[in-house]
Amino acid sequence: xxxxxxxxxxxDRVVIGTIGHPGERTFYLxxxxxxxxxxIAMEKQQSALLAEKIDEILDQLITIDGNPFSVPTGTPVELxxxxxxxxxxxxxxxGAMTLDWDPTTAQxxxxxxxxxxxxxxxxxxxxxxxxxxxxxxxPVGTARAFAKRTREIVGAGRPICPRCGLPMxxxxxxxxxxxx
Numbered sequence: 001x002x003x004x005x006x007x008x009x010x011x012d013r014v015v016i017g018t019i020g021h022p023g024e025r026t027f028y029l030x031x032x033x034x035x036x037x038x039x040i041a042m043e044k045q046q047s048a049l050l051a052e053k054i055d056e057i058l059d060q061l062i063t064i065d066g067n068p069f070s071v072p073t074g075t076p077v078e079l080x081x082x083x084x085x086x087x088x089x090x091x092x093x094x095g096a097m098t099l100d101w102d103p104t105t106a107q108x109x110x111x112x113x114x115x116x117x118x119x120x121x122x123x124x125x126x127x128x129x130x131x132x133x134x135x136x137x138x139p140v141g142t143a144r145a146f147a148k149r150t151r152e153i154v155g156a157g158r159p160i161c162p163r164c165g166l167p168m169x170x171x172x173x174x175x176x177x178x179x180x
Contacts (some may be wrong), residue, residue, distance in 0.1 A: 005133055008134075012033050014029075015029075016153050017030060022170070023169055025157065027044055027127075028040065040092055041092070050099065053099050058072075092093060093116065104110045107138055122177045161175055
């Protein structure tokens with residue numbers, strides 16, 4: 001069976017956003033090009049790692065003599081996107097992702113595959129299903145803005161307990177460390 005590909009070569013918008021309250025949030029990678037919108041669910045850790053790795057790639061590209069790809073060191077003001085998600089209709093929950101650089105178009109390339117069902121025989125590797133995928137290509141400025149927003153979204157969760165380092169809920173916290 002051929003892979004169903006949700007491809008975005010020059011998206012109008014690509015963001016990580018959340019639905020729900022801290023501690024109960026669902027993270028989404030949402031991409032829009034014209035009227036086409038695709039939202040895939042992700043784990044918080046996947047979102048954070050994606051932003052970190054995008055920044056690493058962009059920071060390495062800056063070190064190339066003459067910065068031939070015009071990689072910005074910071075987020076271009078005109079690309080800042082603080083708008084909420086459009087109401088997401090989850091296409092799939094992300095199992096595996098790849099991240100790459102395409103020097104021919106000066107774009108970061110993200111591929112995301114669904115989490116595999118345990119009963120799914122189409123699975124080639126543990127943890128992901130290759131019957132569907134999202135393919136997103138982001139210009140360097142958009143990628144820098146994406147990474148910045150993602151770090152902010154990830155960091156906006158529950159506060160961390162200064163004693164035990166675990167997240168604290170709004171309705172209280174049973175600290176894992178005894179009183180001193």
